[in-house]
Amino acid sequence: MITVIKKGLVITMDDKRNEKIEKLDVVIENDTIIALEENYLGNYDKLIDATNKVIMPGLINCHTHLGMSIFRCTNDSLSLMDWLNKKIWPIENNMTDEDIYYTTLLSCIEMIKTGTTTSADHYFGKNTIDAVKNTKIREIFTRCLMDSDGNGDERINEFINLYEENKDKSPLITFSVSPHSLYTCSKDYLDKIQKLALKYNLPIHMHFSENLDEIETIKNTYNLKPAYVLDKLNLFENKLVLAHGVFIDDEEIELLKDKDISIVHNPISNLNLGCGFAPISKYIKNNINVCIGTDGQGSGNSLNMFEHIRYVDMLQKALFKDPTVINSYDVLKMATINGAKAFNLDDKIGSIEVGKKADMIILNLNNIEIYPVNDIISQIVHGISFNNVETTIINGDILMENQQLLLDIDENDLKNKIKKIVERLNI
Numbered sequence: 001m002i003t004v005i006k007k008g009l010v011i012t013m014d015d016k017r018n019e020k021i022e023k024l025d026v027v028i029e030n031d032t033i034i035a036l037e038e039n040y041l042g043n044y045d046k047l048i049d050a051t052n053k054v055i056m057p058g059l060i061n062c063h064t065h066l067g068m069s070i071f072r073c074t075n076d077s078l079s080l081m082d083w084l085n086k087k088i089w090p091i092e093n094n095m096t097d098e099d100i101y102y103t104t105l106l107s108c109i110e111m112i113k114t115g116t117t118t119s120a121d122h123y124f125g126k127n128t129i130d131a132v133k134n135t136k137i138r139e140i141f142t143r144c145l146m147d148s149d150g151n152g153d154e155r156i157n158e159f160i161n162l163y164e165e166n167k168d169k170s171p172l173i174t175f176s177v178s179p180h181s182l183y184t185c186s187k188d189y190l191d192k193i194q195k196l197a198l199k200y201n202l203p204i205h206m207h208f209s210e211n212l213d214e215i216e217t218i219k220n221t222y223n224l225k226p227a228y229v230l231d232k233l234n235l236f237e238n239k240l241v242l243a244h245g246v247f248i249d250d251e252e253i254e255l256l257k258d259k260d261i262s263i264v265h266n267p268i269s270n271l272n273l274g275c276g277f278a279p280i281s282k283y284i285k286n287n288i289n290v291c292i293g294t295d296g297q298g299s300g301n302s303l304n305m306f307e308h309i310r311y312v313d314m315l316q317k318a319l320f321k322d323p324t325v326i327n328s329y330d331v332l333k334m335a336t337i338n339g340a341k342a343f344n345l346d347d348k349i350g351s352i353e354v355g356k357k358a359d360m361i362i363l364n365l366n367n368i369e370i371y372p373v374n375d376i377i378s379q380i381v382h383g384i385s386f387n388n389v390e391t392t393i394i395n396g397d398i399l400m401e402n403q404q405l406l407l408d409i410d411e412n413d414l415k416n417k418i419k420k421i422v423e424r425l426n427i
């Protein structure tokens with residue numbers, strides 16, 4: 001099957017081409033990009049005319065909780081700890097696997113419609129993976145691990161079963177090992193997790209340095225700053241993906257900067273929960289890989305990455321009172337290729353290059369509120385909406401074309417199911 005996308009303005013995010021935007025035909029054979037040419041004259045089975053439209057890699061959401069779609073906008077005026085303890089965790093205890101299947105399905109559709117082609121989950125539920133498979137989205141799957149309630153080993157076994165059963169079943173699904181955080185996992189439990197991740201050669205994806213209460217708890221347990229706890233627990237032997245990283249100080253940056261770590265910046269979630277936000281331009285200056293996450297809809301409001309990336313550079317410019325600390329292209333890198341690097345997927349996705357998997361989106365930037373588009377990259381970062389995402393392609397499969405979802409899923413039926421779940425759980 002050959003698909004040709006003709007005459008689009010291509011932002012490749014390929015280091016070799018840098019920020020250059022070129023008018024190119026993108027040729028896809030099955031799941032792989034086989035050519036980027038000025039005028040492709042070969043055969044094809046499917047043609048998409050992208051004249052005056054932008055083609056770019058699909059966005060990579062490096063930290064989310066797919067099952068949390070039903071908690072959208074539930075954290076108004078609640079601190080992180082109050083929100084988790086009083087609202088989220090008691091309700092999650094009553095969620096069935098079927099509930100989590102449908103809440104995950106909703107999230108996957110939200111991502112396809114808003115231009116995200118890969119996400120890194122941090123949730124649970126044994127049939128959530130079916131929701132991911134049914135929507136054909138690319139996913140870094142996991143089972144969130146914690147032992148603060150005494151059920152830690154059960155969760156590890158659940159993860160091992162999930163991994164062993166699914167590891168070779170789909171090219172779209174890879175895994176991370178995901179302790180919830182340093183403050184909800186004991187030292188011995190983190191030791192087990194560290195060894196498990198090494199054994200399977202998987203990255204560790206965890207919440208890290210999100211708010212000040214958490215740092216105080218960690219200090220009381222270890223008498224160390226969080227980055228030094230990672231060192232003490234041998235976690236630098238692993239590839240680490242640290243979500244949030246709001247309060248990493250200069251001493252910790254010195255320790256982290258040569259390690260195989262990535263920081264996932266979640267600006268809206270951090271702002272909503274009154275945590276502050278991460279000084280990521282400082283991390284970037286120290287060669288730390290920074291990528292972007294939405295967090296779950298409960299704290300992040302939506303999985304629409306375009307909403308979240310809009311905040312990234314403005315927050316840094318305001319924080320450092322310097323408009324030169326970061327630019328729009330840096331932000332697009334964070335939302336694409338840097339996310340792929342974080343999870344060892346940069347040989348497959350994150351940029352539009354010959355030989356890589358065909359994960360890309362087509363944007364139509366012709367609507368009145370962003371007209372005229374003087375600088376495409378700046379406009380994408382500062383002011384487009386999901387209405388601009390016209391077509392979403394994952395692994396060569398066209399999942400949405402001209403804003404029509406091409407999956408065998410009845411959206412109204414799904415909404416009704418979600419409504420019933422929300423009513424039953426009294427959210």
Ligand SMILES: [Zn+2]
Nearest residue numbers: 207243295296
């Ligand atoms: Zn989170």
